[in-house]
Amino acid sequence: MKSKFKIILKVLGVIMLLLAATGAFVYFKYMRPFLTAMKQTEQVQLNNNLRVVTGGGGNSGIYTSKKLVVLIDTKMDEAAKELHEQVMEMAKGKKLIIINTHYHPDHIDGNLLYKNATIIAGNYGNEAWLKASKKETLPSIWLKDTMHIALDDDTLLVINMAKNIHTSNDVMVYALRRKILFTGDLVLNHQAPVLMGEADAEAYLKFFDELMNQYPIKAIIPGHGNIAGIEAVDDFKMYFLDMKKAALNPDLEDELIAKYEDWRQLPMFMSPGATIKHFRAHAN
Numbered sequence: 001m002k003s004k005f006k007i008i009l010k011v012l013g014v015i016m017l018l019l020a021a022t023g024a025f026v027y028f029k030y031m032r033p034f035l036t037a038m039k040q041t042e043q044v045q046l047n048n049n050l051r052v053v054t055g056g057g058g059n060s061g062i063y064t065s066k067k068l069v070v071l072i073d074t075k076m077d078e079a080a081k082e083l084h085e086q087v088m089e090m091a092k093g094k095k096l097i098i099i100n101t102h103y104h105p106d107h108i109d110g111n112l113l114y115k116n117a118t119i120i121a122g123n124y125g126n127e128a129w130l131k132a133s134k135k136e137t138l139p140s141i142w143l144k145d146t147m148h149i150a151l152d153d154d155t156l157l158v159i160n161m162a163k164n165i166h167t168s169n170d171v172m173v174y175a176l177r178r179k180i181l182f183t184g185d186l187v188l189n190h191q192a193p194v195l196m197g198e199a200d201a202e203a204y205l206k207f208f209d210e211l212m213n214q215y216p217i218k219a220i221i222p223g224h225g226n227i228a229g230i231e232a233v234d235d236f237k238m239y240f241l242d243m244k245k246a247a248l249n250p251d252l253e254d255e256l257i258a259k260y261e262d263w264r265q266l267p268m269f270m271s272p273g274a275t276i277k278h279f280r281a282h283a284n
């Protein structure tokens with residue numbers, strides 16, 4: 001009896017060790033490089049009066065005008081604090097408007113640093129917002145459909161997509177003269193998407209086709225990844241089409257997953273495998 005107990009203990013010990021080793025492997029191979037890369041920011045002066053700050057959570061944009069500064073997405077953690085300092089310096093003596101592309105923490109956690117600012121977000125309503133994020137990040141205006149914001153040299157069209165795509169109220173910001181589009185997480189550049197809750201991969205596919213026809217585009221600021229041209233939409237659309245194909249045909253799965261090996265991803269959470277799972281779970 002005693003020796004049997006010892007064997008069980010040994011087996012348990014080996015299982016624990018294996019689990020710890022797997023955890024460490026996933027952490028060092030995927031999590032750590034991902035988190036390190038996520039924290040890094042880069043400043044890009046895209047043109048007169050438009051600065052893009054990539055990374056540190058979602059990508060952000062700062063439009064400056066004589067009397068107005070418009071900030072798109074407020075980032076998270078240290079990067080949010082740095083962005084806040086930069087924006088407050090640029091907005092001295094001016095009105096500041098903040099636009100949130102959607103309610104995920106990596107895009108809006110910095111909201112809490114901007115006391116009394118006008119913050120515009122899609123029409124989630126208090127209850128849904130508070131389930132996803134902190135009270136201190138609540139916006140001051142729920143945008144139902146569209147609005148225009150006049151800059152000195154351009155006009156921003158703020159669009160609530162108002163249907164489940166990445167979330168239920170994804171907002172895009174399109175500069176009518178510059179033809180620059182901030183997409184939030186509706187377009188990512190070489191990064192697998194997070195498809196949680198109300199996310200709908202089929203709706204993404206419809207969105208890509210509509211987008212191509214609706215707006216002439218010179219540059220896209222994706223939710224994550226480098227600034228791109230319209231090809232970022234083609235790449236991201238191809239990713240969704242490939243994952244749909246893999247969902248329907250398991251024989252192709254390995255090959256299609258391998259195609260996106262160099263995209264930023266996290267196993268099981270934001271990865272080709274997770275997107276395939278999403279398509280399978282939402283089939284019919």
Ligand SMILES: [Zn+2]
Pocket residue numbers: 057058104106107185223224
């Ligand atoms: Zn994001």
